[in-house]
Amino acid sequence: MAGNWKMYKTAQQTASFFEQFIPSVNGFNDCDLVIFPVSVNIPTAIQAAQGTSIRIGGQNLFWANEGAYTGEVSGEMLRAVGATWVLIGHSERRQYFHETNGEVLKKGQAAIAAELTPIICIGERLEEHKAGKTREVLIGQFAGGIAGLTEEQFAKVVIAYEPVWAIGTGQTATPQIASEAHALIRTEAEKRFGKAAEQLRILYGGSVKPDNIEGLMKESEIDGVLVGGASLDPRSFAQIVKAARVNRD
Ligand code: PGA
Numbered sequence: 001m002a003g004n005w006k007m008y009k010t011a012q013q014t015a016s017f018f019e020q021f022i023p024s025v026n027g028f029n030d031c032d033l034v035i036f037p038v039s040v041n042i043p044t045a046i047q048a049a050q051g052t053s054i055r056i057g058g059q060n061l062f063w064a065n066e067g068a069y070t071g072e073v074s075g076e077m078l079r080a081v082g083a084t085w086v087l088i089g090h091s092e093r094r095q096y097f098h099e100t101n102g103e104v105l106k107k108g109q110a111a112i113a114a115e116l117t118p119i120i121c122i123g124e125r126l127e128e129h130k131a132g133k134t135r136e137v138l139i140g141q142f143a144g145g146i147a148g149l150t151e152e153q154f155a156k157v158v159i160a161y162e163p164v165w166a167i168g169t170g171q172t173a174t175p176q177i178a179s180e181a182h183a184l185i186r187t188e189a190e191k192r193f194g195k196a197a198e199q200l201r202i203l204y205g206g207s208v209k210p211d212n213i214e215g216l217m218k219e220s221e222i223d224g225v226l227v228g229g230a231s232l233d234p235r236s237f238a239q240i241v242k243a244a245r246v247n248r249d
Helices: 011-024 039-048 075-080 091-096 101-113 126-130 134-145 175-193 213-217 234-242 244-248
Strands: 002-004 033-036 054-058 085-088 117-122 158-161 201-205 224-227
Touching: 011 039, 011 054, 011 234, 033 085, 039 054, 075 101, 085 101, 101 117, 101 134, 117 134, 126 134, 134 175, 158 175, 175 201, 175 213, 213 224, 213 244, 224 234, 234 244
Parallel strands: 002 033, 002 224, 033 054, 054 085, 085 117, 117 158, 158 201, 201 224
Antiparallel strands: none
16 A cells, blocks of 8 residues: 655655554554655655554656766665655656656666665556557556566566546546456566566556545455555545455455
């Protein structure tokens, strides 16, 4: 269960979230629980979450370890402050910062080299969805951004299916639409990586809220969720996180 905070919360707001959130998920160990704060607030989040099962990740990285790349942060640097996860290829990065599948692949490789667990995001845009091109887009993003990993690297990756038309719009994909997309991704993974695809965790993301989480988690193809807006509020994110149990029953 993952919370993507995008460009929200100052350091103080980050600390105050954890003060409220931690007691409500006390003793929770049903699954991995990760929060992705703004990069400058990662140390604050790590300190606030110390002694809990909550892990902290970066929202992006650059593939070189260091160098003259103004404005960028490396996987090694994220790891050095205690981050253990990283988001890669989020649709907002693809849309506003023009990230390509080739860059997504390089970032995935760099994340694994830095011992970070990457959540690699793929998903179709509204016009692609309307034009019935979901399948084609997902296959293309998998081929360009993920298939180039080695089998060993692939075993360390988590994939998030995030249809762009569902992100921040309040329009969630139905459990059935999400489930079909997940099955397609798993089939692509199986063609390339064989049996390892069975272990692959595929998260759904796009307007996940406390009132739709249970329906999503009931689908056996949905292994978890990547939550934006609803992860900013400690109460709603705690409600969402607890629904991880639905998947286990
Ligand atoms: P949302 O964002 O939950 O606000 O739709 C999801 C995401 O972008 O990861």
